[in-house]
Each structure stands twice: as C-alpha cells, then as structure tokens.
Amino acid sequence: MGKNKNFVKEITPMEEDFARWYTDIIIKNELVDYSPVKGFMVIRPYGYALWEKIQEFADRRFKETGHKNCYFPLLIPESLLNKEKDHVEGFAPEVAWVTHGGSEKLGERLCIRPTSETIICNMYSKWLNSYRDLPYLYNQWCSVVRWEKSTRPFLRTSEFLWQEGHTLHETNEEAQEETLQMLDIYREVAEDLLAIPVITGRKSESEKFAGAESTYTMEAMMHDGQALQAGTSHNLGQHFTKAFDITYLGRDGKEHYPFHTSWGISTRLIGGLIMVHSDNRGLVLPPKVAPTQVVIIPIAMQKEGVLDKAEELYDSLKEKGIRVELDDNSKESPGWKFNQYEMKGYPIRIEIGPRDIKNNKAIMVRRDTLDKVEISLDNFEERISKELESIQEDLFNKAKKFREENTFKVESYEEYKDHIKDKKGFGKAMWCGSKECEAKLKEETGATIRCIPFEQEKTSDKCHFCEKEAKHMVYIAKAY
Amino acid sequence: MGKNKNFVKEITPMEEDFARWYTDIIIKNELVDYSPVKGFMVIRPYGYALWEKIQEFADRRFKETGHKNCYFPLLIPESLLNKEKDHVEGFAPEVAWVTHGGSEKLGERLCIRPTSETIICNMYSKWLNSYRDLPYLYNQWCSVVRWEKSTRPFLRTSEFLWQEGHTLHETNEEAQEETLQMLDIYREVAEDLLAIPVITGRKSESEKFAGAESTYTMEAMMHDGQALQAGTSHNLGQHFTKAFDITYLGRDGKEHYPFHTSWGISTRLIGGLIMVHSDNRGLVLPPKVAPTQVVIIPIAMQKEGVLDKAEELYDSLKEKGIRVELDDNSKESPGWKFNQYEMKGYPIRIEIGPRDIKNNKAIMVRRDTLDKVEISLDNFEERISKELESIQEDLFNKAKKFREENTFKVESYEEYKDHIKDKKGFGKAMWCGSKECEAKLKEETGATIRCIPFEQEKTSDKCHFCEKEAKHMVYIAKAY
Numbered sequence: 026m027g028k029n030k031n032f033v034k035e036i037t038p039m040e041e042d043f044a045r046w047y048t049d050i051i052i053k054n055e056l057v058d059y060s061p062v063k064g065f066m067v068i069r070p071y072g073y074a075l076w077e078k079i080q081e082f083a084d085r086r087f088k089e090t091g092h093k094n095c096y097f098p099l100l101i102p103e104s105l106l107n108k109e110k111d112h113v114e115g116f117a118p119e120v121a122w123v124t125h126g127g128s129e130k131l132g133e134r135l136c137i138r139p140t141s142e143t144i145i146c147n148m149y150s151k152w153l154n155s156y157r158d159l160p161y162l163y164n165q166w167c168s169v170v171r172w173e174k175s176t177r178p179f180l181r182t183s184e185f186l187w188q189e190g191h192t193l194h195e196t197n198e199e200a201q202e203e204t205l206q207m208l209d210i211y212r213e214v215a216e217d218l219l220a221i222p223v224i225t226g227r228k229s230e231s232e233k234f235a236g237a238e239s240t241y242t243m244e245a246m247m248h249d250g251q252a253l254q255a256g257t258s259h260n261l262g263q264h265f266t267k268a269f270d271i272t273y274l275g276r277d278g279k280e281h282y283p284f285h286t287s288w289g290i291s292t293r294l295i296g297g298l299i300m301v302h303s304d305n306r307g308l309v310l311p312p313k314v315a316p317t318q319v320v321i322i323p324i325a326m327q328k329e330g331v332l333d334k335a336e337e338l339y340d341s342l343k344e345k346g347i348r349v350e351l352d353d354n355s356k357e358s359p360g361w362k363f364n365q366y367e368m369k370g371y372p373i374r375i376e377i378g379p380r381d382i383k384n385n386k387a388i389m390v391r392r393d394t395l396d397k398v399e400i401s402l403d404n405f406e407e408r409i410s411k412e413l414e415s416i417q418e419d420l421f422n423k424a425k426k427f428r429e430e431n432t433f434k435v436e437s438y439e440e441y442k443d444h445i446k447d448k449k450g451f452g453k454a455m456w457c458g459s460k461e462c463e464a465k466l467k468e469e470t471g472a473t474i475r476c477i478p479f480e481q482e483k484t485s486d487k488c489h490f491c492e493k494e495a496k497h498m499v500y501i502a503k504a505y
Numbered sequence: 506m507g508k509n510k511n512f513v514k515e516i517t518p519m520e521e522d523f524a525r526w527y528t529d530i531i532i533k534n535e536l537v538d539y540s541p542v543k544g545f546m547v548i549r550p551y552g553y554a555l556w557e558k559i560q561e562f563a564d565r566r567f568k569e570t571g572h573k574n575c576y577f578p579l580l581i582p583e584s585l586l587n588k589e590k591d592h593v594e595g596f597a598p599e600v601a602w603v604t605h606g607g608s609e610k611l612g613e614r615l616c617i618r619p620t621s622e623t624i625i626c627n628m629y630s631k632w633l634n635s636y637r638d639l640p641y642l643y644n645q646w647c648s649v650v651r652w653e654k655s656t657r658p659f660l661r662t663s664e665f666l667w668q669e670g671h672t673l674h675e676t677n678e679e680a681q682e683e684t685l686q687m688l689d690i691y692r693e694v695a696e697d698l699l700a701i702p703v704i705t706g707r708k709s710e711s712e713k714f715a716g717a718e719s720t721y722t723m724e725a726m727m728h729d730g731q732a733l734q735a736g737t738s739h740n741l742g743q744h745f746t747k748a749f750d751i752t753y754l755g756r757d758g759k760e761h762y763p764f765h766t767s768w769g770i771s772t773r774l775i776g777g778l779i780m781v782h783s784d785n786r787g788l789v790l791p792p793k794v795a796p797t798q799v800v801i802i803p804i805a806m807q808k809e810g811v812l813d814k815a816e817e818l819y820d821s822l823k824e825k826g827i828r829v830e831l832d833d834n835s836k837e838s839p840g841w842k843f844n845q846y847e848m849k850g851y852p853i854r855i856e857i858g859p860r861d862i863k864n865n866k867a868i869m870v871r872r873d874t875l876d877k878v879e880i881s882l883d884n885f886e887e888r889i890s891k892e893l894e895s896i897q898e899d900l901f902n903k904a905k906k907f908r909e910e911n912t913f914k915v916e917s918y919e920e921y922k923d924h925i926k927d928k929k930g931f932g933k934a935m936w937c938g939s940k941e942c943e944a945k946l947k948e949e950t951g952a953t954i955r956c957i958p959f960e961q962e963k964t965s966d967k968c969h970f971c972e973k974e975a976k977h978m979v980y981i982a983k984a985y
Contacts, residue, residue: 058628060578061585062615067628070573070643077574093550094557098540099579099617099648099664100601105541121580122605123617126652126663127598135542137579137603137617148538148547163550167648168579172606183606184579 036368038305043249048178050299054308054369057178064176064183068292071369072179074316075295076186080166082218082313083188083290086210092162092190097144099167100135105143109268112142115235119171121183137170142236142261142287145191146269153193153273159283160203161193179296180253180505187291193271193283197262200284204260207288208241211256214290220311220421221245221294221301222428223255224451224500226476231463234287238262244475244500246428247300250449252475252504255297258288296505301424302393308370309393311420312413319349319409320371322362324378326353334382338375338405345406347413367392372416373409393420435501438489445470451502455495457488465490466501475500516848518785523729527776528658530783534849536775537658544656544663548772551849552659554796555775556666560646562698562793563668563770566690572642572670577624579647580615585623589748592622595715599651601663617650622716622741622767625671626749633673635754639763640683641673659776660733660985667771673751673763677742680764684740687768688721691736694770700791700901701725701774701781702908703735704931704980706956711943714767718742724955724980726908727780730929732955732984735777738768776985781904782873788850789873791900792893799829799889800851802842804858806833814862818855818885825886827893847872852896853889873900915981918969925950931982935975937968945970946981955980 036053039046051057056072068076084094100123107113120136138144149161166188176182190207194200208225215221223243233240237259244252265271266282275281302309312318319342323335335351342349350371352362359376366374376388386399389409393416400408431450435441441452456462456474467473477497488495516533519526531537536552548556564574580603587593600616618624629641646668656662670687674680688705695701703723713720717739724732745751746762755761782789792798799822803815815831822829830851832842839856846854856868866879869889873896880888911930915921921932936942936954947953957977968975 058631060624061582061627062578062580065578065580067578068576070575073575074573076576093554095550095553096548096556096648096666098542098545098547099650100542100545102541119607121603121607121615123601124604125602127600135601144540147541151538168576170579186576 036305036307039248044177046305047296047300050303050308051178056295059178062183064173066178066182066184068186071316072295075298075310075314076292078314078316079214079218079290079294080188083210083214084166086213087164087188087190090162090206090210092164092192094165095163096165096167097138097141097148099138101138101141101144103134103136105147106136108143109236109265111264112236116140116171119173121170121172138167139169139171140287140289141165141167141169141189142191142265143269146265146271146285149191149193149266150269150271153271153283155274156195156276156281159193159195159273160199161191161283163192164188164190177296177505179292179299181293185291185293187289190286190288192286193266194286195275195281195283197284200262200286201260204239204241204258204286204288207286208243208256208258211243211258211288211290214294215243215245215255215297216421218311218313219294219298219301220313220417220424221255221297222421222425224476224478226478226500228257228476229463229474229499231460232474234259234261236261236264238264242476244502244504245297245301246424246431246451246502247297247505248303248427249300250431250451250502252451252500252502253293253297253300254475254504255294256288256290259286261285261287302420303370306364307368309420310370310372312372312417315348315370315372317348317350317371318413319347319373319375320366321349321351321375321377322359322366323351323353324359324376324381326355328379330382331377331379335377338377338387338402341406342409345410347406347409363390367395372413375409391416393423434484435489441489441501442470445472445503449503451475451500453482453484454489454499454501455483455485455487456497456499457491457493458496459488459491459493462488462490472501472503475502475504516785516787519728524657526785527780530779530788531658534788539658542663544653546658546662546664548666551796552775555778555790555794556772558794558796559694559698559770559774560668563690563694564646566693567644567668567670570642570686570690572644572672574645575643576645576647577618577621577628579618581618581621581624583614583616585627586616588623589716589745591744592716596620596651599653601650601652618647619649619651620767620769621645621647621649621669622671622745623749626745626751626765629671629673629746630749630751633751633753633763636675636756636761639673639675639753640679641671641763642683643672644668644670657776659772659779661773665771665773667769670766670768672766673746674766675755675761675763677764680740680742680766684719684721684738684766684768687766688723688736688738691723691738691768691770694774695723695725695735695777696901698791698793699774699778699781700793700897700904701735701777702901702905704956704958706958706980708737708956709943709954709979711940712954714739714741716741716744718744722956724982724984725777725781726904726911726931726982727777727985728783728907729780730911730931730982732931732980732982733773733777733780734955734984735774736768736770739766741765741767782900783850786844787848789900790850790852792852792897795828795850795852797828797830797851798893799827799853799855800846801829801831801855801857802839802846803831803833804839804856804861806835808859810862811857811859815857818857818867818882821886822889825890827886827889843870847875853892855889871896873903914964915969921969921981922950925952925983929983931955931980933962933964934969934979934981935963935965935967936977936979937971937973938976939968939971939973942968942970952981952983955982955984
C-alpha cells in the first residue's frame with residue numbers, strides 16, 4: 026500500500042493558520058504541486074479539471090456574445106513592449122527575458138508575454154482596414170509569465186493560465202459597453218458557476234491596468250475576510266491604438282483610431298473557489314464546478330444485491346447527466362472513504378447497504394452541511410438532481426451572508442485603523458478621490474481601495490481620510 | 506469598402522508553384538499570419554477554429570481511454586534538460602533560453618519547453634509511490650518552442666500548439682500497448698476527422714525521438730507527393746524513468762522503474778489538412794472539421810419570400826445540428842460570394858432564389874467536386890446531412906486513391922534516384938536495417954525512410970541500397 030494511501034491526511038484548521046490551511050487543502054488534494062522552478066506551479070489533474078469547467082463555461086459565454094478564439098505568439102520583442110509608456114512601466118520589471126535561441130544570441134531580447142496587448146495591437150494595425158471590419162472580438166486561452174517575488178499556488182504565481190480578450194470598436198460607447206458586458210460575464214462565472222458572490226465596480230486610478238483608461242473589477246471576500254480581485258475588464262480607450270498606429274477608414278471616409286478593450290480571468294479563480302467555500306475537512310465544491318458531483322459508496326458490498334443496487338443507482342444518475350462515481354474498492358473501509366471524499370469536496374455522498382436496500386432507502390450526506398438523511402430510492406435521480414441545485418444555491422447564499430456579516434460602514438478612519446489590525450472584512454468608506462488619501466490608507470493600514478462599486482451608497486459627506494468633500498463610496502480591505 | 510473586400514484574392518496554381526499555392530491559401534483565407542518574431546505565427550480565428558475541432562475530437566478520445574489533463578510549467582531548468590543524454594543532444598540546439606527574470610540575472614538558465622518529458626519526469630519521481638498508483642495517464646495541451654532556422658506556417662514554426670501525453674506503466678507490455686493505442690487514436694483523428702489517410706508504422710533508429718526506445722508514426726501524402734509526419738507516439742522504455750530516478754514499490758515489495766510513453770499531435774495537422782484536400786480555388790474542408798459546413802446564399806433577395814425561405818432552411822439545418830451560415834449581405838453579389846466561400850472551403854453551398862422557391866427546389870454545390878445539382882426542399886435537412894457524410898467519405902477515398910497512385914515499388918536504387926529527381930510519391934523499398942544505407946539514401950536523394958510500416962510486404966529479398974539481406978519493407982519519400 027502506497028505511503029500516502031493509509032490515512033486521510035490532516036488539514037491544519039483555518040482558525041489556527043489560514044495560510045497553512047489553504048496550502049494543506051491544495052497540496053493534500055493534489056490540486057497543484059510546486060515545480061523545480063521557483064514560483065511556477067504544476068496543475069495536477071484534479072486542479073486542472075476545475076480549470077476545464079471554468080473554461081467551458083466562460084468559452085461558451087464568449088462565443089454566445091460573438092467572440093472568436095485565436096492564438097498570438099508567446100514571445101514579444103522588447104521594442105514592442107516599449108511602445109506604450111504606462112504599459113512598459115507596469116510590466117517591464119516583471120517579465121522573463123529570452124536572450125538566446127538555440128546556440129545563438131538574439132539581436133533583440135524577447136519577453137515572454139506578461140499579457141498580449143502589444144503583440145496583438147501590432148497585428149491589428151496590420152489587419153484593420155475599414156469600419157466594416159469592426160468590431161474585432163477576439164480572445165485567446167494561454168499561459169502568461171510575470172516574475173513574482175513571493176508566490177502562492179493559484180493566487181500569485183510566476184506563470185498562470187488565463188484567457189485574454191482583446192477587442193476593437195468604432196466608438197468609445199461600444200468599447201465601454203463591451204468592457205461592462207465582459208465584466209458581467211465574469212460575474213456569471215463567479216456567481217453562477219463558482220457560487221462566489223462578487224462586488225463589481227471600477228478600480229481607482231492607482232490600481233488600474235497599466236495603459237488603461239478605466240479598469241473594472243470583481244472583488245470577492247475570502248474566509249479570512251480578505252479581498253480577492255477575481256477578474257478585470259479594461260476600457261483601454263485609444264492609448265494602445267494610437268501608440269501602435271491602428272487606424273481604419275471610417276464611415277466619413279477619414280482615418281480613425283478605434284477604441285479598445287481587454288479582459289481576463291485566470292486560474293486565480295480556483296484559489297478564490299477554495300478560500301470561499303472550503304472548511305477544515307477539506308474542499309467544498311459547488312456542484313456546477315465539481316468534476317464529480319456524487320459518489321456512491323456501497324456498504325457491506327460482499328452481501329448479495331448491494332453492488333447491483335449501487336450500479337443501478339450509478340446508471341440512473343449517469344443517465345440524467347450527473348457526474349457520478351461508484352467506489353467499489355474493497356481494500357478501503359467505508360469510513361476511510363467518507364473522510365477521503367469529504368476532503369475532496371464531492372458535493373453529495375450516497376451510502377447504500379443491505380438494510381437500506383431492504384427499506385428502499387439510501388443515506389445521503391451533503392458535503393456543505395454534512396447533514397445526513399435517509400432518502401427514498403423512488404425518484405432517486407430527481408431527488409439528487411434537486412439536492413445538487415440546492416447545494417449550489419445554498420453555497421452562494423452562505424458566502425453572501427458571510428460577506429455581508431463582514432462588511433461594515435467605516436465610522437472614522439481612526440476607528441478603521443484599529444479595527445483592521447485584528448479584524449478583517451470589507452469597509453465601506455467615503456473617499457475624496459485623491460491619490461494622497463489612497464496612498465495614506467495603504468501605507469498606514471495595508472488595506473487598499475478595492476473598487477468604487479457600481480452600487481453607491483452615501484454614508485457621509487466627507488472623505489474618511491482627509492475630511493474634504495467625498496466623491497465616492499469605496500470598498501476598502503486587505504487583499505491577496 | 507475595405508481594401509481587401511473588393512475582390513476574391515488570387516491563388517497561385519499548385520502546378521505552377523506548390524509552396525506559393527500553400528502560402529496563398531493560408532494567408533488569403535486568414536488562417537495564420539506572420540508575427541514580428543521570425544518563425545512565430547499568429548493563428549487567426551478561422552485557423553484556430555480548425556484547431557478547436559481537432560482538440561475537441563482528440564480530447565474526447567483521450568478521456569474515453571482514461572487520460573486526464575494537467576499543466577506543467579513552461580520553463581525547464583537547464584540541469585533537468587541535461588539529465589537524459591540522448592534527449593539533451595536532440596533538443597538543446599533548438600531551445601530558447603531565458604536568462605533574466607525581471608531585472609535580475611538568473612542563477613541557472615531556463616529553457617522554454619521544447620517538449621516536457623524532463624519536467625514531467627521530475628514531478629513523477631516525486632509523486633509515484635506504489636504499483637497501485639499506476640498507470641499514470643496524463644496529457645497536457647500547450648505550446649512548445651523549438652528554434653527553427655527555416656519555417657513555414659503550421660508545418661514548421663518556432664512555436665506551435667500541441668498536446669503531449671505522458672504515461673507510466675508497470676510493464677513494458679502495457680507501455681507498448683499504450684503507445685500503439687495512442688497512435689491508433691491519432692489515426693482516427695487523421696482519417697475519421699480530417700479525412701487524411703495515413704500509413705502507420707515504426708520510425709528507424711535514426712529518425713526516432715531523442716530518448717525513445719521506439720517511435721511510431723503516421724505518415725500522410727501531400728498533393729505534391731511529399732510525406733508529412735502527422736503524429737508520433739513513443740515507447741520511452743525506462744530511459745527517462747532511470748535518468749530521473751522514478752521508482753515505485755512493486756507487487757513483490759521491491760523498488761522498480763516504471764515504463765514510460767509520450768505522444769503528440771500538433772497544429773502541423775492543419776498544414777496536412779490543407780495540402781491533402783485543397784485545390785486551386787482555395788481550401789477544401791472535410792465537413793467534420795469545417796467550422797461552417799453549409800452556407801446559404803439567397804438570390805435576388807429583395808424579392809418577396811426569398812429571405813424568409815432562406816431563413817427557414819437555415820433554421821432547419823441548425824436544428825439538425827449542422828453548422829450553417831446564411832449570407833444575407835446585400836452589398837456583395839452572389840457571384841462574389843460563391844468565389845469567396847469556395848476559397849474558404851465551406852463543404853456545401855446552397856443557392857435559393859424566387860424561381861427555385863416556386864419549384865420547391867434549391868441549388869446545391871459541393872465544394873469538393875464543384876458539382877451543381879437541383880435538390881428538393883422536401884426532406885431538405887436529411888438530404889444535406891447525407892451529402893455532408895458523403896463528402897467526408899469521398900474526400901478520404903480521393904486522397905487514398907491519390908496516395909495509391911503515387912506509391913510504387915522500388916525496382917532498383919538507381920531507378921529510384923532517377924525517379925525522385927522530378928517525380929515524387931512514396932517508394933516501397935526493402936532495407937537491411939543499417940544506418941549506412943539510410944544515410945546514403947538521405948544524402949544522395951534527399952528522401953528519407955518515413956517508416957517501417959505495420960503492413961509489411963516483401964518485394965525483394967535484398968536491401969535496395971546495399972544488396973545485403975533485407976530486413977524490412979520501408980516507405981521512402983521526401984518529407985516536410
């Protein structure tokens with residue numbers, strides 16, 4: 026028996042050490058592993074299956090909204106990266122440089138894409154002719170590299186998987202509409218697929234994407250009260266189209282620069298998924314994203330009829346399109362299996378033994394609540410199907426309730442400074458809009474302005490940081 | 506009107522200049538474009554849609570045969586690449602080296618993966634414990650970089666998209682079975698999806714993968730009679746598992762090295778797809794891989810009822826799961842549209858005008874034969890569906906017939922040398938198995954041994970190159 030197979034590995038309780046709890050969950054569930062290159066992770070099959078579910082959902086929505094996939098090169102010449110001033114300042118310090126191809130030194134250094142605006146704009150400038158060609162609605166799924174000093178699997182790694190959409194439009198209004206449409210699709214990915222409630226809004230000037238006109242974000246609250254930026258969508262205006270001289274012949278017969286957006290979500294979402302739903306027994310997966318939704322565990326399976334019944338239930342669920350596994354391994358005890366599948370976060374466990382069968386029943390255990398109930402074998406698959414829907418909904422509501430309980434109106438900056446020392450969560454504060462106040466907050470508390478939410482609420486007339494006139498209500502929090 | 510929109514762009518006839526014909530097809534159809542980094546291509550939406558179809562088909566078959574996807578890092582430390590002697594000799598001359606991360610010089614150079622055996626074996630050595638963990642059946646979809654001096658889109662580029670499967674097994678028999686199973690799945694991709702007939706067999710020692718025990722290949726014949734290696738599957742034996750010290754506790758309680766396979770197909774297949782089916786009017790796409798299978802072109806669409814009928818036909822095809830487009834653009838003439846969709850290789854074009862509607866008919870034009878027939882609007886969608894199946898089959902048979910007509914028994918080496926100067930195709934020759942004969946063939950003719958086919962046929966007792974005793978019948982050809 027393999028050295029890892031004898032026991033369900035222990036997970037550090039989150040109250041004791043949140044960071045270790047997180048690491049235990051991802052390593053012990055074999056979601057990822059550390060690679061020999063510092064900061065680069067290996068995404069193992071169980072972790073990758075989560076990414077495939079995210080891809081499937083998002084890709085379908087991208088296509089439904091008229092986007093097409095394509096692929097741009099991994100390497101970008103240094104001269105291209107340098108074309109947009111803010112962009113190069115933002116990214117140059119964290120790119121990996123290729124200096125040799127085979128045995129030859131390259132004439133110009135190439136960076137591994139940290140994001141692809143520059144190479145894509147270079148191609149767009151070659152392709153675009155007329156307003157008839159617009160809009161350009163393209164996306165690519167790929168990996169990007171950003172050299173990070175301190176990394177954590179899924180949350181911040183030197184390489185990560187993502188998608189990046191890059192669109193061009195005739196008018197600023199259309200670009201703005203696209204930017205917000207894609208943010209809303211990201212909200213669907215977070216809320217409808219991953220059951221993660223998010224706050225949507227605009228980033229402050231200091232927090233926006235390097236080269237953007239405006240950046241929009243969705244922010245989620247983790248179990249420890251910290252924020253996670255879970256996806257961003259940028260209205261890039263004409264910053265890049267001017268820098269890259271992308272023009273088209275307009276309806277008026279004149280040359281114009283198009284308006285530009287880009288937007289991305291990444292494997293970081295998996296980190297969020299874990300830190301929103303999981304508990305001290307391990308992963309908790311919302312059914313829609315769970316690679317396996319139901320596991321059936323036969324009890325006393327040497328007894329006549331048990332395995333047959335288990336297989337019958339398996340077939341009935343499978344036929345209904347439910348992702349189901351039957352664990353008929355006779356080497357492990359049922360108790361060991363229960364722990365194992367709890368750790369793996371399978372949404373529903375079904376136990377079925379001789380006595381259950383006699384009573385036309387089975388035991389159903391929900392992973393989210395750990396509630397154990399007897400259910401009838403009549404209309405079994407409908408019952409399970411409904412239960413999966415209810416788990417999905419309950420997880421979302423639970424996470425939303427948690428966020429609401431840990432969101433508070435800031436009364437005064439002094440009070441907030443005290444509060445944030447040992448308690449976390451999202452503060453709703455009023456802000457004058459100045460960089461100085463934003464910098465002061467960050468320096469003195471470690472918290473940042475997460476976003477200027479679309480849903481505004483005036484809690485005071487004055488900025489909480491400088492007492493001048495307030496312009497916006499903002500969410501402030503410590504963040505990953 | 507955009508400068509590219511006024512005319513259907515001309516394609517150089519393949520008889521005049523095959524290489525230019527190929528380039529015209531891919532550039533004018535916007536399948537790919539050249540990027541600012543030499544040898545790196547941009548895969549544009551129409552080209553990428555072909556890749557998505559290949560991925561979909563192959564990924565489904567991988568999963569049906571028990572494989573799971575995962576993701577390993579892009580960068581590999583030089584020391585890992587160096588661990589397997591043959592492998593490093595094969596790949597080191599063509600890798601791209603990263604020497605700087607951000608502003609810092611790295612302690613050890615990292616190469617961009619040319620293939621991932623080394624980094625994957627490094628992880629497998631950490632993960633594998635017991636025979637109970639075997640087999641490991643993992644795959645990843647990613648891009649790889651191999652610094653090529655002379656490149657052609659899809660066929661040979663410095664970066665390409667592919668999948669690489671990496672498996673571990675208890676016994677050599679199982680590894681061999683896996684190697685051949687995956688080759689057979691590749692044959693399905695080629696023959697069943699892409700309608701490309703292939704010869705399957707084993708590579709010679711000189712042509713096998715760097716570090717493999719044996720390499721198996723599928724070879725296809727292009728329109729110009731040259732061979733394309735379209736996919737390979739390697740039995741790696743214990744070369745890497747020993748070099749990377751991957752061991753497990755066996756059934757006998759002792760430590761063992763597992764047996765290892767790897768296998769890959771890439772965007773190169775798209776190059777093959779083009780060079781097998783397309784003609785001087787442009788692309789010809791087999792229906793199963795065609796992003797759009799049917800285009801409906803209304804004629805005189807200002808006339809009452811025409812657009813309605815066209816939409817009705819569109820809906821009926823769509824409902825049957827056929828990928829259909831309706832071109833109701835009134836700015837372009839029908840004739841322009843016909844040329845355009847012929848160039849794009851849409852398998853079926855439907856023309857429908859007022860007179861057709863009155864007669865309860867439509868005109869159907871098959872892209873492969875350019876045959877134009879009247880068909881009834883009764884049972885329209887069934888007719889189209891059958892026609893698509895028949896196009897798929899006919900394209901395969903046509904390509905197979907072409908290959909057979911251009912495959913010949915080598916009578917003598919002298920005769921072959923003459924033949925291969927101006928005529929191409931596959932020669933069936935007998936070979937003694939020596940490296941010397943193989944090298945002589947390559948040096949003197951530019952042709953290579955493509956494979957030792959599974960289907961052997963003895964055409965002579967003696968090696969065609971040295972007159973010694975023959976061991977194998979081999980296919981010889983010039984190749985991409």
